[in-house]
Amino acid sequence: MTTCVPKVFAFHEFSDVAEAVADYVVYAQNIALRPKESNNNSKRPSISSTSVVNNGNNLNAPMDGLSLDKSSRSSSRSSSTTSASTSISHQSTVTVNKLKRPKEIRFKIAISGGSLIQVLHEGLLKRTDIRWDKWDIYFADERLVPFESSESNYGQSKRKILDLIDTEKYGTPNVFHIDESLIDDPQECADAYEKVLIKGFAGRDSVKLPMFDLFLLGCAPDGHIASLFPNFQDNLREKYAWVVPVENAPSGPSNRISLTIPIICHSHRVSFVVEGAVKAPIIKTIMERPEKGLPSSIVNEGAAGRVSWFVDDDALNDVFVLKKKYKFREVGSSNTTT
Structure with missing residues (x-):
């Protein structure tokens, strides 16, 4: 594997990470919505x-x-x-x-769970420029537990983000989660969620892969992203399925589903959000030893040029990597740099 160096934005505090991630999300949102909206106004169908x-x-x-x-x-x-x-x-x-009826333009975003949800809670809910009514939210993976469980990505997102949106002011996003009735059958649950993706991205058209405007991921201390674990089963080599079942996972809830590496790498933008000293050893391996083939390293390679990392100083302890300062881009941010 060749060495692909992603953009790594370093921050002193957790709050700085949350603020910058929120700004980047809004930036991706605006890029996804603005050009297409103006283009649609100028297009006129021809009749033959x-x-x-x-x-x-x-x-x-x-x-x-x-x-x-x-x-x-x-x-x-x-x-x-x-x-x-x-x-x-x-x-x-x-x-x-x-x-004449143009297809509605939506901001399509995939998010994983874990500490990323808290980052989004801290950053997004403070913004006044999020067009929630234009969002289609999908999940990078899901633990097959009831939604009321603290381990559920959707459940956690609902309690910490979705339920706290001022929908009267900002509208309501479309949220696409797994079928809770299928959590006892990982394969059936994965197949059903893949159909949700097909409906959302393909419709009547044939597309090889969905294309998210932004794919947000964390990275666990053991190196797994979404529910794709290092050296576990053959999921990292999956080339065709959009969603795979994960059974007997090495950590956390045993049964899960996960979107695959090709889906992640096909996104317009991929961002990793990592904080805490406990993550420093795995970040060091990802950044300095890409030949190890950890899931994040595979994404750094497969989505080269479209990957950004938002990392606090603790997670970069003793990591040799070129750090960048994040420049805030959108109205509603502090318009400062870290």
Whole structure:
């Protein structure tokens, strides 16, 4: 594996990490929404005769199955032309009305659980420029436990973030979580969540991989990201499935599901959020020994140029890496640098 150096933003305090991550999330949100909204206003669908024919109209077919003679065809052609013109006008209006409806532009974000949720709680809820009503929130992974459990990523997100949003002021995001009734069957749960992704990203179109605007991840002391563990089963080598079941996990809740490495690496932006001295040894391996093939190192390689790390000083203790200062970009931030 080659060495791909991601952007590493270093911070003195936990609160600094939370503030910067929130600013970066809003930046990604605005990039996802602004250009497409302006482009949609300038686009006008074109109508061709093909679109009308495809609606089932054959203007040259005889009426009622009768064969017309030459003179009849001549007079009939004139009236048919008028009728056809009216029909085309009507069909074109219907077709334009259908095509005029642009697909709603959404900010599609994936988040994992653990300490990342607290970071988002501290940072996001202070912002006044989050367009929650435009968000589609998916989960990078889920522990197969009831939502009321403190181990549930969705449950934790709901209690610490979603339930605290001022929905009357900012609107309500779309949240896509697992089917809680399937937590006893990891494979079925993974298959069902993959169908949720297909519906959200593919619809009637065939797409090889979903593309998130932003994928947010933490990194555990043992090196796992989402629910993809180092040297465990074959999940890190999965190339085709969007979601995989994880059974008998080495730590934490035994059964889980997880989005796969190709999904993570296909995102527009990938950000890791890591804090605490307990993470320093694994961060050192990720940054200095990428050939070890830890999940984060694989993502650093696979999404090269699109990966950012938000890390506090404790987690970078004795880690040899080029640190950058984060520059706040969006209105609603402190507009300071760390």
